[in-house]
Amino acid sequence: MSNRMYTLTRPNMINRRTGTDLLKKSLLLVLGVLIICTFLPAVSVLAANQLVVEDDADILTPDEEARLIRDYSAITEYMGAAFVTTDVASAGTSAFAEDYAISHYGNSPAVIFVIDMYDRELYIYSNGTALKTITRADARAITDNVYKSASRGDYYECADRTFSQILGKCRGERLARPVKHITNALIAVLCGILLNYYLTVYSRIPDPEPRTKGEVNVSVTRQMASMPGISLALPIVLSSVKHYKNRSSGGSGGGGGGHSGGGGGHGF
């Protein structure tokens, strides 16, 4: 016999690189968009206004007031901002703050921090879109953080820490907003891949290995195998046990052997 070789040409194979390349490209694209979006907000707006300080209760030195204005005017990039102290009787600190905001800012977003020396109360009021940045919960949290300085009499520290937290919140929000879109986009991409992946994998579940086709005839039970005949005697009871649904209701009744026994405990 001769050693002949039969060589056959195969249809051209799928280029194995294209798929992975496409995947890489889309990943790079996502990465690019992420980077662009992250640095976009860094081009920030110039400070348009100053922090308003109205120290009617006269609890800060002029130097402290100047420092507050210097450090926290940046808040006005996001919203109007005022620090007001008062030592006269009013309808309450919150009402006072609200009145102040309406008379000075109207509908434009603003945050007002009030130290009411008459009622001995701190209050942060924000309105309009400013309320989305400094929520009521935020205001409560910030005043909770700083009230100790006020009760010590260190009003500058109190104001300083309050505005620093407000500024941090503003900046975080500004940065978080585009990040939220990116986060949504990333979640969408990840969940898209996973959803597609699991649907694909799930749809490819192979049929299980053929086993018994029990419903059919005895003789064709195991695919092509022929099965012996089976004859059944009457079932014999080995044991009879009561399973209580209520765990506190005590032990199980019944016993082994013979026919099904009765009995059993009560609940409660």
Added chain:
Amino acid sequence: MGFRCANCGGNILFDVDSQSMKCQHCGTMISPDEFEVKNSSTGENVPGEYFSGPGQAGESMTASAGSAEGTSAANYAGSVLTLFTCSSCGAELQGTEDSQVGFCPYCGGQSLLKAPGGSRAMPERLIPFQVSKDRCRELFQNHTKKVRYLPKILRDASHLQNFTGIYMPYYEYDVEMGASSIVGTKVVESTPRYDKINTYRIDASVNGQYCGVPYDASQYYDDEIAARILPFDMKKERPFRAAYLSGFYADASSVPAETYYRDAEETASDDIVAEVARKVKMQDGITVEKNSSHVEAHTRSHHSTMFPLWFLTWRKNNRVVYAVVNGESGKVVSDLPVDMRSFSLGCAAFAVILFLILELLFQPTPLITSMVSLVAGILMAASINSSTKRIFEKETHANDKGWTAGKDPKIAKEGSATRKRYPTVAEWLRKHLTSFLFVLAISISVLINGSAVNLPIVSVFIALGAVLYLFITVRKILGWQKSMPQRRPLAAILLVAAAVIINAAIVFISPVNDAWYYMGDAACILILIIAAAIMLQVYNISTTRPLPRLFDRKEVQ
């Protein structure tokens, strides 16, 4: 050599539609039995009817019966069959001269060399091809019609021309059944307070033999495919004739028959228990406890046979993808890798839709984002884990008892009872789907009902669980990695682990500044996306098989 027409001397091949030998030239038809008797008796002093026909199949012949018929049939087969070896994987196949149009079914190799040497052991029986090549292609196309992201080549009509017909050796075992011990339970009384449950002993007397439990006899034919491609119809079995092989290939048995004795016994026992369970459920409403029920079984004898299979083997990135069509019933079993390109497009579509929904309805908070990526991390780790397990098994042939038994006959003798079968990714998913849903339900209900206070606590628990699970998974994969050439599973799981650890750290530290929180989350999700891309590649590796190298092939009588 091959088979020649007595009429015109033309090529004569087995014709599936007419189930007879048909001359390609003049169209003369002759039954394989008749054909073989005519041809073999001319050369040798063999009596005409040495097989009494298919009716004889009922009586079981014990293996390697050196009967006169067997020897002469083998001699005749030896004189008309040619041995081929695949030059790329070393597989040995028998065929007639006309079989050359095809590919090595094991590796998809393009060249089969005629090898010197006699024929291999021939089986006692065989089921002739009932499904023609055209019909086989049609069946495969129907089977894969709805499969999404199927590699384009598997839809390519000219590629499907490469389906190669091959007779695979199987053993059929006859099992003697003995005493049964079957236990069942039934709720006999149900009140709001208690259920009374009786346990029964069910006496089933089993008479006779359990015949024809099939197991594949070729060492290199994957046990998993061999089992999944079943059933074949026993009634179509005929006494072996070399003439049936014309136009096809045949592999010889290379696994000792004892290999599957225990498996056959277990299968028989399980089936009888299942049958009893069905009857008892119907008659008395008793549910049989399958795990504590058993029927004694003893394998008495076996015989060798050959089943017809259409093989389409596609080589992809140094791995092989098998598509197999049952040549008798037309059942299709196929490896289904995912086409990366169309899958990526599908993902993009899903992502766009999800993004629009999220933008409309969802304000991501840092915590929820963290939890999304933690849960995603757990799910992905689970998938990578089970894919890697599959790869490991395929690399080491952990599930392929025939493979190990063919290499080391000792293992065959011991015949460990159960062939361990690990679930596939999908099976695993299906099994654990409930627990995923459970976790999801808890998370969702917490997200909806829970106040802001307990959400962080839940996230801390999820983070802890995720870190723990990742730790276990990474260790497992590191273990498998030692006997696997692939590095992708490790890369994927380490990326997921990194994302989970970063995420857990964020959850624990809980930075005051939301921006940092979001950035950390975003970074984690980005890592997870990259890991997901690798996870798909890992899945693809798990759906394909290592290229076989069969040069050290040995024969077993």
